Amino acid sequence: MSGGVEPVVLVVDDTQASRYVTSCALRQAGFQVREAATGTEALAQAKTDRPEAVILDANLPDISGVQVCRQIKADPETASIAVLHVSAACAAVPAAGAEGGADAYLVAPVDHTALTAILKALLRAREAEEKAQSMACDWEATFNSVHDAVALVDAGGKIRRCNEKFKLIFGEAAGVLPGRHYQDIVPACQQNPLTRALRTKAHETSRQLIRDRWFRASAHPIAGGNGITGAVWILCDITDLRHAEELRHRDERLGALTAALITAQEEERRRLSRELHDSLNQKLCMLAVGVEQLEQELPDSAAAIRKELQSLRRRAEEISDDVRRTAYQLHPSILEHLGLGVALRSYCEEVQKRTGIKIRFRQRGLPDSIPQDVALCFYRVAQEAIQNAAKHSGAQMIVISLRSAGGSLRLTVADSGKGFDPGDKSRQGLGLISMAERVRLVNGALVVKTGPGEGARIDLRVSLQRI
Numbered sequence: 001m002s003g004g005v006e007p008v009v010l011v012v013d014d015t016q017a018s019r020y021v022t023s024c025a026l027r028q029a030g031f032q033v034r035e036a037a038t039g040t041e042a043l044a045q046a047k048t049d050r051p052e053a054v055i056l057d058a059n060l061p062d063i064s065g066v067q068v069c070r071q072i073k074a075d076p077e078t079a080s081i082a083v084l085h086v087s088a089a090c091a092a093v094p095a096a097g098a099e100g101g102a103d104a105y106l107v108a109p110v111d112h113t114a115l116t117a118i119l120k121a122l123l124r125a126r127e128a129e130e131k132a133q134s135m136a137c138d139w140e141a142t143f144n145s146v147h148d149a150v151a152l153v154d155a156g157g158k159i160r161r162c163n164e165k166f167k168l169i170f171g172e173a174a175g176v177l178p179g180r181h182y183q184d185i186v187p188a189c190q191q192n193p194l195t196r197a198l199r200t201k202a203h204e205t206s207r208q209l210i211r212d213r214w215f216r217a218s219a220h221p222i223a224g225g226n227g228i229t230g231a232v233w234i235l236c237d238i239t240d241l242r243h244a245e246e247l248r249h250r251d252e253r254l255g256a257l258t259a260a261l262i263t264a265q266e267e268e269r270r271r272l273s274r275e276l277h278d279s280l281n282q283k284l285c286m287l288a289v290g291v292e293q294l295e296q297e298l299p300d301s302a303a304a305i306r307k308e309l310q311s312l313r314r315r316a317e318e319i320s321d322d323v324r325r326t327a328y329q330l331h332p333s334i335l336e337h338l339g340l341g342v343a344l345r346s347y348c349e350e351v352q353k354r355t356g357i358k359i360r361f362r363q364r365g366l367p368d369s370i371p372q373d374v375a376l377c378f379y380r381v382a383q384e385a386i387q388n389a390a391k392h393s394g395a396q397m398i399v400i401s402l403r404s405a406g407g408s409l410r411l412t413v414a415d416s417g418k419g420f421d422p423g424d425k426s427r428q429g430l431g432l433i434s435m436a437e438r439v440r441l442v443n444g445a446l447v448v449k450t451g452p453g454e455g456a457r458i459d460l461r462v463s464l465q466r467i
């Protein structure tokens with residue numbers, strides 16, 4: 001018998017001889033036996049010994065066997081004990097035994113082979129029932145712990161069972177859910193996979209808007225002996241997921257827009273720079289040359305006019321220098337012709353001359369060729385970082401390092417000035433934002449290390465593998 005432990009049986013009989021014979025037969029059949037001679041004793045032992053089964057004589061001196069059986073079955077602690085009712089041949093016994101809730105009955109004199117066979121069958125049945133009950137508990141717990149709303153519907157669309165999540169979502173409006181038709185909750189329509197599954201008898205799934213929330217709904221038909229007996233209906237709430245998806249799409253569109261804006265801005269700067277350099281600057285140069293010629297052709301007597309012309313020529317040359325510098329700032333053509341290292345060094349020299357701040361520029365181990373978009377990104381980030389250090393930090397020195405290391409191209413711009421709080425959202429300006437956008441476009445990584453009183457350090461890194 002189960003688990004190798006001998007099952008305990010309580011034999012209740014006021015006739016000592018028949019109790020003895022029954023007990024011997026049961027011990028031989030592999031049971032542990034307890035004995036009781038009265039109803040009161042039987043009830044007490046049922047509680048203390050917790051036998052698997054009780055063999056109960058109908059006629060006891062104190063309480064009738066039927067009463068004893070009824071009390072055993074009424075007490076939740078002893079209700080699961082199998083009771084086998086035994087009585088002398090009398091027409092009323094089966095009815096009385098059944099009335100008391102006995103699991104089986106036998107008429108005395110009892111055939112012991114039949115008795116042990118019935119007992120074993122009863123215990124097997126009880127074991128199977130316990131297993132079924134435990135499985136039902138497991139199933140119920142699993143069903144209710146599922147995060148999605150799940151309902152079982154019959155072939156006609158009526159809800160047979162539903163889990164806690166389902167009740168939570170639909171319970172209030174739909175009242176007592178089991179027994180209701182699914183159309184009371186969600187209208188039958190082509191979008192509803194349950195409607196389709198009950199018709200096509202195949203697994204169906206789709207996204208559905210139900211009561212202002214989005215669900216991924218699916219219906220799985222349940223196959224029975226004679227075709228489809230119903231379906232499992234699962235509703236997974238994807239409202240938050242949809243919001244996140246929408247945000248991601250919006251982010252992607254915004255990113256694409258920023259990329260297009262940065263490219264358009266660079267193209268426009270390049271066009272303007274060329275225009276200033278090639279057209280305006282050429283004309284200014286011609287003007288200066290023309291004035292110089294005039295100057296030389298004047299007779300010595302016109303000294304005053306010559307002085308005036310010299311001053312005019314100098315101003316034309318100054319304007320020409322300004323135009324060239326502006327053209328250069330707009331788009332450093334030197335970047336394309338002489339490369340990133342030369343362009344940055346020249347920019348540093350120009351800022352040092354203009355501001356008087358000492359700028360130390362170092363470069364090491366640069367690759368022979370750097371793609372234009374990456375070079376422009378490094379140049380613009382350095383330009384913004386140097387401008388920021390010169391404008392905001394109050395530092396008297398800026399250190400710039402451009403190098404390739406560990407398979408990456410790297411740039412550092414550092415100052416030991418007053419620093420700033422990078423988390424402060426009230427800071428105005430587009431410099432840092434556009435830096436980050438430019439770096440994102442070349443799949444690089446930008447780190448801004450700073451804090452009030454800590455100086456500022458901008459680190460840019462782009463993998464050379466993508467180059």
Ligand SMILES: Nc1ncnc2c1ncn2[C@@H]1O[C@H](COP(=O)(O)OP(=O)(O)O)[C@@H](O)[C@H]1O
Pocket residue numbers: 384388389392393415417418419420427428429430431432433455456
């Ligand atoms: N190197 C720096 N030292 C001190 N403060 C800085 C530095 N770089 C940036 N900041 C601070 O961050 C702010 C935002 O910079 P940025 O986005 O480039 O805009 P803008 O330079 O136009 O003000 C600056 O106004 C300044 O307060």
Ligand SMILES: [Mg+2]
Pocket residue numbers: 384387388429430431432
């Ligand atoms: Mg700035």
